[in-house]
Amino acid sequence: MQPKILLYTTLIITMVSCKKIVAIDPPKSELVINTVFSSDAIAEQAIAGLYASLLAGYASGDLTSITYLAGLSSDELIPGSGGGIDFYNNAILSNNAVISTLWSDPYKEIYIANSILKGLNLQTTNISQTLRQQLSGEARFVRAFSYFCLINLFGDVPLTLTTDYNINENIARTSKEVVYDQIITDLKDAQNLLSGDYIKNERVRANKWVATALLARVYLYRGQWSDAEIQASAVIGNNATFNFCPLDKVFLMNSNEAIWQLSRVDANSADAATFVISATNPVNATIRPSVVASFDPADKRKTSWITSRTYNGNTYYYPTKYKATEVTPVTEYTTILRLAEQYLIRAEARVWQGKLTVAASDISVLRRRAGLANITASTKEAMLAMIEKERVFELFTEWGHRWFDLKRSPSLTIAGNTRADDLLKPLEKSWQSTDTLYPIPLDQLLKDPAMANAQNPGY
Template identity: 30%
Template sequence: MKTVYRITLGLLLVLTACDNDLDQVPPNIASADSLEDFSGVLNAAYYYQLGSVTPIAVMGDFRADNAFMFEAPFTEFDEFDADLPVMEDQFFGPFYTALYKSILSANNVIENSNDACDVAEAKFLRALSYFKLVQVFGDVTINLAVRPSPEDTSVLARQPAAEVYNTVIIPDLQDAVAALDTEIVNGRASRWAAQALLGKVYLFTGNFGAAETQLGAVVSGASSAGIELQENFEDIFGEENDLNSEIIFATQVSSSIVDEYGFSEFWSWSGGLDTKSLEPLDPDLIAAFDASPGDLRRAVTIDEAILASPKFPQTNGPEHDWIEIRLADVILMYAEALNENGDTAGALVELNKIRERAGLANSVATTPAEVRQAILDERRLELAFEGQRWFDLVRTGTVDAEMGEAINPNYYLFPVPISEILATDGVVTQNPGY
């Protein structure tokens, strides 16, 4: 049984009722100075991750070659031009707002709490938020304060993605790894979650040596915390399988908790329940499974009869957790790091762990280039509809090859919400191409 972080309306008002995303304390509401227990504030930082779930799920798969839209203007996800900002209200705006609310709540805990574990969890959540923001937008505003100065709007200027990684994401995760417990309690962040995310961050930044160290530690040590691959792929997904042994960290979802995101949720999009894409399954993903005969993941991931994905069953859809990090993902990233560091044989050992569960023979790849492609292909089949495909293509430099067309690199990133640009009088700027 999962535990969802419950927050009273009053506490949410203390934390985040605001005129804009960076205004932390509204007039006539008690400030954080009067709090002694910041566990509720930490719960808010967890809660606001909910608003990022569906947008990143759609961006990760519908922008890529796993799924596509049918109804205009949603078809802009499949068009690489300047018109994508029309999707702001449903995707980019809620995503941006939710993550900065999570960051503000995390800042409050980090600055004011005397509980070292709470602070470490807050740093994990702040790093996770900024990592998502950088993946989607590239350069972003850095705010590490509870109360940003309303007079100094220059602090809102976007900072280079490399600076966000080096001054916020990586240090926060290093601190979280050092302070968090190895035991996963009620699905909250653990040392394994922080270490896995840190390894992923290093992979995204091209630091394969550091990635190998962090990811290898998770692969070799996670079993001590009961983290292991599910024997059957289908047992990872569905409400009844939330927080199973393979899940290292998930954003917990419950119909009893009102989600600020007010549109169709991720299970609806992948399952073809939203009228904007009643048959979202891309034929290219079907072809990828055709090239992997006997793959036990096929029936779990795609349904050719309805041209949609049953991966997140529609029964109890509003109860499905969103998987942020699971062990199979970590193993494949570890394989990638090993291969990039010259240990191709070791990479194949890790890759074949995932293939074995899928009912497949060992990979026939031999050269580093072949293994690199084999890992990318395996990630696609293993993680389809988990919001990862587009970001994998961008970070590996394989967008054109995999998408089958030359795409302007401006459109590797997504448009910054125009509402943020207007609200800051242009201090926050738009990404090139939009």
């Protein structure tokens, strides 16, 4: 990387590190934007910086990641001595430093994305039309992904689509549904702007299929069943690009199942280093024994993706989806979107539409790869229960899927409650329904006048 390109990339990332979380000092940012978008080469580095910023925070796979923290909040993980007990007990304080990071990191990506979009629209921008379209689609995708994470962690959040500090320094929370509308708009725009090809055959930058896969998930979360089925089917139908591979190869760099991954610079994903137990007692987190016991003994996902160690008479289970604990050689990328989830999305969307037979077929595809028998269509309730279990077996310790599923799925016993109430209340005496949302960071409430009295209930 040339020194000037590195300098401009660093500037566009670090200009979000100011005292206000969603507000940026305007003179410096205007200067950087005009400089960064003076050529194709430098603009390419700006988008590379956006992905690098993702990996430096909540997408890292380390102890500050959504995978780790949301796994503790659900019924998936048990903390070791490395921290996270407040997430495990769902007793998080608003001045928690990690909560502040979970809030501010996505807003860093949103600001960078907004800056890129602004720069691409400048009349003085000396960027080719093809690259302008590509970078615009990528920026819109990352903005949508960042907002998806924010609203599923915090609920209503400020919706900022600008770099204007006059707006960002005093902005109220926006309804979650309005934010979802913007996410869908961004993802549809990304679909239209991006090609279906991966750049340099590396699955680490957004393309049309990446946007489509996230859009399928968004529609599922919103209960737009037909739309979710259509988008998931589009990804599944692209079997020239996406195919299942053996379980021990799913999380390898550029695997056939990967839709979107992130790559660290000359290093493996941090997930293995976070979870794999070495020759000492468990430090970070282990899988709940009840989760391990829920697997069919013949399920190959259990034998391939879970390993145990015994210390002082106690057996600990840990995920081995990622196995490369050393920094190099690089064999594993952080996998964010993959094919198996699209089958789960389509199956659930089909059940809600009464398409039980084809939904059962989707689940059977995953079960056959795991060495299990096909299932047959049953009642709607039985199928939804099976899909809930299959999502655990397939997606455990990935990107907070279990935590988000518990929050979005209705209770089986009490109207208005969620599956989180059903399953976490027996595990945590202090559980409250309001715990499904994390607290808004205290520093955000103090610095943003429009949010002064906008804390989530229960905190």
